[in-house]
Every structure is written in structure tokens, then in C-alpha cells.
Amino acid sequence: MAFLVAGTLRVAAMVADTQESLRRKGKYSTQGPKVALTLSSPGVSASTVAVLEGIFRALRVESWQRREALVQGFLGELAGFREQLDAHGGPVGCVLVALVAPSGLLRQPQQLVQELSRCGALRGCPKVFLLLSSAPGAAPEPGAFLTSLGELCGRCPHWSLLQLLTEVFCRIAEEFSGATYCPVLRSSLRGALCLGDMEPWGLEAFQEELAQFREWLDAHRGPVSCALVALMAHGGPQGQLLGADGQEVQPEALVRELSCCRALRGRPKIFLLQACRGGHRDAGLGPTALSWFWRWLRAPPATPSHADVLQVYADAQGSSSRGPTAGSSDQADILMVYAAAEGCVAYRDETGSDFIQTLVEVLRADPKGDLLELLTEVNRRVCELDVLGPDSDERRKACLEIRSSLRRRLCLQA
Structure with a gap:
């Protein structure tokens, strides 16, 4: 009986968390604090980190952290971040995590994603991961993806995140026509996610x-x-x-x-x-x-x-009327x-x-x-x-x- 009661209360809590997050049908509520983490391997340029922080500011992120570690240590860093969120005590509106590592080292990021999915403070809340790869010896300046995303986040804060990303993909396709490079998104969001705190269809x-x-x-x-x-x-x-x-x-x-x-x-x-x-x-x-x-x-x-x-509105005299009817x-x-x-x-x-x-x-x-x-x-x-x-x-x-x-x-x- 105690097991049944505990299970019922746990399900009720999960339903309440979901309803709180999706308070408005079809749209996530992000009234709780938005937090972000940049987790990068050594050697990532300062300009890339600066653009990421600019994106976080445009998306009204209240607090963000930057941690540097080898790719093998990313899981441990995320576990510490999860414990920090659970110890926060209050609800979290949304979390954004930027993972920046050399190309090819983030082949199976699902372990990293699942680590945050276990976070009680984020139950029913959107969790956004930017998986960014950098080629060895690449230019220190941010690439087209981050540059376009940063610009659009500043200009169109009322857009949903999926709208923003689709427009970024379009710009990259136009800039690198004929190239094999193309960003990809994978989503299991259950509603529109607007991080700029503005009505998306005002x-x-x-x-x-x-x-x-x-x-x-x-x-x-x-x-x-x-x-x-x-x-x-x-x-x-x-x-x-x-x-x-x-x-x-x-x-x-x-x-x-x-x-x-x-x-x-x-x-x-x-x-x-x-x-x-x-x-x-x-x-x-x-x-x-x-x-x-x-x-x-x-x-x-x-x-x-x-x-x-x-009904047909026309000028009977055939002149170029400027009246309100003929147009x-x-x-x-x-x-x-x-x-x-x-x-x-x-x-x-x-x-x-x-x-x-x-x-x-x-x-x-x-x-x-x-x-x-x-x-x-x-x-x-x-x-x-x-x-x-x-x-x-x-x-x-x-x-x-x-x-x-x-x-x-x-x-x-x-």
C-alpha cells in the first residue's frame, strides 16, 4: 500500500511539473530562471565563448557558467551541474548547454543528454543542447552557425527557437551552396519554446x-x-x-x-x-x-x-481613380x-x-x-x-x- 501511495504521488508530481511547464497549451512557460552552461575542451577560442555568452544574453538567460574540461570529463562536469540545479530548491524555467569539442569527439552525446534528463529541477522543462564541433587548426573566429544564431537571437527575440534554427540553417545553406556541411536538429519538444519572453504572434x-x-x-x-x-x-x-x-x-x-x-x-x-x-x-x-x-x-x-x-468596384470613366473604392x-x-x-x-x-x-x-x-x-x-x-x-x-x-x-x-x- 505504501508503494502504491508513493507511486501515485510521484506520478501526480510529474503531471504537476508538466502542467506548470506547459501552462499555456502548445507553449512552454519559462517563468522560472533560465540557466546556461558552456562546456568546452581546451583550446576553444575566446571569441567563440563570447558569441555564446551574447546568445545567452539575447535569450534572457539569468545566469550562465563556463567550464573547461577534456571531452572524457564532460559527463562528470554535467553531473556536477545537475546536482547544483537540484540543490537550487526552486523551479527552473529552461536550461541551455553548449558543448564545444574537436570534430568527431561528440559522436554519441546521448549519455550527456540523459544526465540532465535525470535532473528533478528540470522535470517537464525544456533542455536545449548546442553540440558544436571545431576542426583542428580552424580559424579562431566563430563559424557561420554561431554568427547567424547570435544575430537572429538579437533581432527576433519573439521567434520560437525552432524558427530561429530553421532560419539559421537556411542562411548556412545559401552561404555554403554545394557544400556537404549542414546542421541537423533533433527535437522531442512538446510545445513552442520562446526564450525571448515576448509573445511569438503579437x-x-x-x-x-x-x-x-x-x-x-x-x-x-x-x-x-x-x-x-x-x-x-x-x-x-x-x-x-x-x-x-x-x-x-x-x-x-x-x-x-x-x-x-x-x-x-x-x-x-x-x-x-x-x-x-x-x-x-x-x-x-x-x-x-x-x-x-x-x-x-x-x-x-x-x-x-x-x-x-x-461586387465589382471600378471607375466608370476609366481614369486612374485614387478613390477608396476602385483602388x-x-x-x-x-x-x-x-x-x-x-x-x-x-x-x-x-x-x-x-x-x-x-x-x-x-x-x-x-x-x-x-x-x-x-x-x-x-x-x-x-x-x-x-x-x-x-x-x-x-x-x-x-x-x-x-x-x-x-x-x-x-x-x-x-
């Missing part, structure tokens, strides 16, 4: 991301044929996007960010917006008002009240697809967005089709769906809104 981040995306496109050497941006956020009654911090931004401001991109001049710019545009829950029109008898006979489904409408020349070649009609709720559930999932199905079925025609088919399928509103058991309807100023047919595959 609206300031949206604007900053698009600005950086525009700069990257303008610096791209080859031609760009098309740009596609998916925006997913909470939405307000005036069509504005709402961030978790309460900030607001109009989607048009994000569209303008790409409209001034030189590389996209005259090229299609596609925006997919999964966000509410108000609080109205559309019950639809038609058979829902019929008696149960006709519904039992499988009457056609209700039609969303905003469906079956086509100016810098608004050309833009396609915006809203998951909800104006004033309505955009539905999604634990399986995802009906709009996005249906779009994927249609594009896979006909990848060479005209995009406007494909989006019309997506809307037809979405309109036929019945969704359950979050505040009642009554069926609701959804309808897309497609806004286009494309000047040519657009097929995503030739």
Missing part, C-alpha cells in the same frame, strides 16, 4: 515579420513569381487583427508592407486571413426554418446569408481571402480551420487550376458545412470573402 511581430520578409525578398538575387502570406489571429468587429497583448492592426497595413516590395512589383501577393471579423454567428437561410419532416427528407442544407454575391495602382495584384464574411465569426476547432483544410484539399486535387476558380470551389465546400457554435448546440454557417485585384490568371503550378 501584432508588432506580424508587422516586423513582414518587414523582414520584404527586405529578404528585395535582397533575393533571383526573380520572385508570387508571395503567399497566411495570417492567423483573433479579429475585431472592424476587421482589425487583435494580438494577445491587446494591440490592433488593420490587415491593409500588413498588405501595404508587401505592396512596396520591389521584388514583388507586378507580381501576385496572396493573403489568407483566419480571423473573426465580428461576433455574428450566421444560422443561414432556407431549410433550417422548415419543419422536422422536411429536414428528415434530407432537404438541401441552409445557405449562408452572405453567399452568392459578386490605386499600388493595390493591384493582391488577393485576400477571409475565412469569414464581414461582421461574422471565423470558426475553427481542435482539428484546425475548415477554411485552411478545405483549401489544402482543393489545391492538392487540382494544383494547376486557376486560383480564383479554386477558391470559389473552396467557398462552395465551406458553405455546405454545418459548424457548431461555441456558445450553443445550434448549427451555424460560414462563408468566405475573396477580394482580388489580380490583373492576370494565377495558377500556382504551370
Whole structure:
């Protein structure tokens, strides 16, 4: 009986640790102190250590240590570090460990990783290992990986760590095109890990991301044929996007960010917006008002009240209008697809967005089709769906809104 009680309490403690770490669904909570350790073999350059410390500072690490040892002594050093963390007494938010050794000596690092996995203070918390190899006789300056990672950690603290690493890998691939060198990551993370203590999808981040995306496109050497941006956020009654911090931004401001991109001049710019545009829950029109008898006979489904409408805004005189309806020349070649009609709720559930999932199905079925025609088919399928509103058991309807100023047919595959 004592064994059963002890086992139950141990499992309960592990569940509590996990819930504390993943306090917000899909994202690690790093409210506890973030600690770091640089463990390097003799001869590692001071500039490499300095870059690592700069990365730790950018990631808001509260304290870090540096220890030097032969590779054979790394396990003992990590055991001492683990004991130090367990003796800390309080919870730890995250730990980062940089292991720097000559190339080929860190072939089987799993023993080192498992040593920290045994740490009680880190149960359910993210443990990040940077396994860095240095070639004999290499230049004393840090390599492309650390240089790029340090720069991105300082510029994009709101990015998740996986985002940062993917961008670093991309930069290295561009810098060393044709080379056999390529970093690799192995992850068993259960949620997003954002170490910069900033909301990863705040609206300031949206604007900053698009600005950086525009700069990257303008610096791209080859031609760009098309740009596609998916925006997913909470939405307000005036069509504005709402961030978790309460900030607001109009989607048009994000569209303008790409409209001034030189590389996209005259090229299609596609925006997919999964966000509410108000609080109205559309019950639809038609058979829902019929008696149960006709519904039992499988009457056609209700039609969303905003469906079956086509509106065209143009200048009747054919001049280059700058008015708010016809649009100016810098608004050309833009396609915006809203998951909800104006004033309505955009539905999604634990399986995802009906709009996005249906779009994927249609594009896979006909990848060479005209995009406007494909989006019309997506809307037809979405309109036929019945969704359950979050505040009642009554069926609701959804309808897309497609806004286009494309000047040519657009097929995503030739």
C-alpha cells in the first residue's frame, strides 16, 4: 500500500511539473530562471565563448557558467551541474548547454543528454543542447552557425527557437551552396519554446515579420513569381487583427508592407486571413426554418446569408481613380481571402480551420487550376458545412470573402 501511495504521488508530481511547464497549451512557460552552461575542451577560442555568452544574453538567460574540461570529463562536469540545479530548491524555467569539442569527439552525446534528463529541477522543462564541433587548426573566429544564431537571437527575440534554427540553417545553406556541411536538429519538444519572453504572434511581430520578409525578398538575387502570406489571429468587429497583448492592426497595413516590395512589383501577393471579423454567428437561410419532416427528407442544407454575391468596384470613366473604392495602382495584384464574411465569426476547432483544410484539399486535387476558380470551389465546400457554435448546440454557417485585384490568371503550378 505504501508503494502504491508513493507511486501515485510521484506520478501526480510529474503531471504537476508538466502542467506548470506547459501552462499555456502548445507553449512552454519559462517563468522560472533560465540557466546556461558552456562546456568546452581546451583550446576553444575566446571569441567563440563570447558569441555564446551574447546568445545567452539575447535569450534572457539569468545566469550562465563556463567550464573547461577534456571531452572524457564532460559527463562528470554535467553531473556536477545537475546536482547544483537540484540543490537550487526552486523551479527552473529552461536550461541551455553548449558543448564545444574537436570534430568527431561528440559522436554519441546521448549519455550527456540523459544526465540532465535525470535532473528533478528540470522535470517537464525544456533542455536545449548546442553540440558544436571545431576542426583542428580552424580559424579562431566563430563559424557561420554561431554568427547567424547570435544575430537572429538579437533581432527576433519573439521567434520560437525552432524558427530561429530553421532560419539559421537556411542562411548556412545559401552561404555554403554545394557544400556537404549542414546542421541537423533533433527535437522531442512538446510545445513552442520562446526564450525571448515576448509573445511569438503579437501584432508588432506580424508587422516586423513582414518587414523582414520584404527586405529578404528585395535582397533575393533571383526573380520572385508570387508571395503567399497566411495570417492567423483573433479579429475585431472592424476587421482589425487583435494580438494577445491587446494591440490592433488593420490587415491593409500588413498588405501595404508587401505592396512596396520591389521584388514583388507586378507580381501576385496572396493573403489568407483566419480571423473573426465580428461576433455574428450566421444560422443561414432556407431549410433550417422548415419543419422536422422536411429536414428528415434530407432537404438541401441552409445557405449562408452572405453567399452568392459578386461586387465589382471600378471607375466608370476609366481614369486612374485614387478613390477608396476602385483602388490605386499600388493595390493591384493582391488577393485576400477571409475565412469569414464581414461582421461574422471565423470558426475553427481542435482539428484546425475548415477554411485552411478545405483549401489544402482543393489545391492538392487540382494544383494547376486557376486560383480564383479554386477558391470559389473552396467557398462552395465551406458553405455546405454545418459548424457548431461555441456558445450553443445550434448549427451555424460560414462563408468566405475573396477580394482580388489580380490583373492576370494565377495558377500556382504551370
